[in-house]
Amino acid sequence: MNNSATNTIRLLAAGLRALLVLTVVCGVVYPLVVTGIAQAAFHDKANGSELTSGGKSVGSALLGQTYTLEQKDKDGNPLPDPEYFQPRPSAAGANTENTQYKLLVSGASNLAADSRVLLESVEKRRADVAAFNGVPASSVPVDALTASASGVDPDISPAYARLQADRVAKANGLPRDKVRALVEDHVEGRQLGFMGEEHVNVLKLNVALRELAGRA
């Protein structure tokens, strides 16, 4: 009995030593080496791909953000700013505290395909987007009606960007054709022609829009 207890302790000690040694290898040396190389070779990307406009940082090209007014609707959500292209709906932190694009908790709604709550949100978003942009409800694409997985999706579909172009042009006092052309310039195709979906990075498009409007 005494003997087997000693053996167990000896074995656990060996396990613990193995763990500590491998912690140094995989938990200290490995991440430091990778960070060192990454910071040297891909400095901007390793630090979050920040975009600058007019000399100051305007956020990460990889993260969606909000473009809203001070005014709020009757549910207390800030109204979208018509001068900007709007991102997809966000359910970030929906099950804890909904921080929208402010972060820190990324995430999805997790609502089921047959959820009444989701069905009602989809119908409300369709009506809101149609009214906000002055387009028929049937023309609103799916990405404008559904919350993304991360809650900080940086992209929208080309269809949703095109749908917003006239409203944005009007709000900024810009010619429609110029804004429409700007959208087309910002459509990113599938990588190598087949990977992923076509998309428009909302932040990049809005940065270019501000420069076009001379407000950079």
Next chain:
Amino acid sequence: MSPVLSGILQLVAVVAALALVYRPLGDHMARVYGSRKHLRAEKWIYRLIGADPDAEMRWPAYLRGVLAFSAAGVLFLYLLQRVQGALPKSLSLGFTAISPDQAFNTAASFVANTNWQSYSGEQAMGHAVQTLGLAVQNFVSAAVGMAVAVALVRGFARSRTGELGNFWTDLVRGTVRILLPLSVVGALVLVACGAIQNFAGIHDIGQLAGGTQQVNGGAVASQEVIKELGTNGGGYFNANSAHPFENPNAFTNLFEIFLILVIPFALTRTFGRMVGNVKQGYAILAAMGVIWLGFTALMMWTEYAHHGAALQAAGGAMEGKEQRFGVGASAVFATTTTLTSTGAVDSFHSSYTGLGGGLTLLSMMLGEIAPGGVGSGLYGMLVMAVIAVFIAGLMVGRTPEYLGKKIGTREIKLAACYILVTPTLVLGFTALSMALSGPPQSILNAAGNSVHDSGAHGFSEVLYAFTSGANNNGSAFAGLNANTPWYNTTIGLAMLLGRFLPMVFVLALAGSLAEQQPVPGTAGTLRTEKPLFAGLLVGAIIVITGLTYFPALALGPMAEGLS
């Protein structure tokens, strides 16, 4: 190009990449585990551990090594989370200590290669816990899985000895010679595409329209790569591989799918090499590949068809999916992550169509063997092969043999015990959670929330949680609020028992096989390297899983999908 065609081409690209590395990686792993030489760095490690790397172990000794190492892992990770509040802010990011039940759950989760997360990474875990604790277990729990698989393969390959190799050697070699080099390369590929890799704290960055946005720094790329490669799945961020800092574009998405699959598939080559007949490995590979491709095709079909009231109203299954990936690539990711023991997600399974969600559940219920987790996929599939051989033996009235070893009473008892562990845990805990009054309150999509007034999806949330835990997957129907003492404790137990009890039976089986004298093949021997056997194996898997789980699936996803 239509989205469907693009989805199919992406699937083809993944298959092509896997085919390209199958032989070199499989052969490399066979050399790693068969070599008699030790690298100098490895010798230092053995000296520090105090282990003799050349001492052969019988199965009980091998098992004691696995359990001692894993127990140390649970203890260390638990304590690290409990002291987080006392660490300097540069290491803790200012986060406090994790509560006892959640710390137990997370420690069990990462040591059991599950990576079930009842916390949100970006608002609970600092640099120390993520990098020193969680990421380390991502390496070593994967290496433990591979070690046990290799021990079972040695059981088939060796004769008239009970010796299965040395656990410490297999653990260290798997980490140092396989996982680490691949991770360094993979991490740099991810950073080059935009995944972050720094040690910045939580900081504000400006927004275009004014105001600021809070962003986490962290060693994300280095953790992301081993999370996929080691089929772990625990995200740095709550949104997991849907977060652009973990998975920045469509290419990294396919790259991560590739990383998840590459070792489990290539291990069938390693197996073939070690038993001296690569065709035996191809038969196992074929069974895995058929199931993976079949499930992926079904998943793409149901997601593109987007049944379900809310998805029909929206005009597509984009709820909980990212624009840059789209429906097709998300579907491939979903079947891949649940048919392996990964559980990383690039889209949220709870918002999939009823049948799509059901497929993710069924994928895990198959036991995660097509191709399964690193190591656990191979040993799970070999146990199923033993059972398939036994069934074939019953049909023709011959003593079953596999790879020259007799499958006798002892072997079949061990295999049967192996396949009973997870269903018992899944169905038992699910039934208990639904029967008690408290646990169902965690459900998000409860009956009143459904357009059909059906509680089917809510039941699926609970069934999914225990299926994911006991099978060591770690993905979730994340509507369920699992951060309660009940779920933290029961899922924690399901993960530990679901990981280590099967390992006991696998190693005992390996020991029993290694002691046998091989039987020479005759004209009547079942040819286990032929397509007929691969087909029999697939059939056995589907029938056994179907019979076990059909009633539970009928109450959840099938009821939702068909209503």
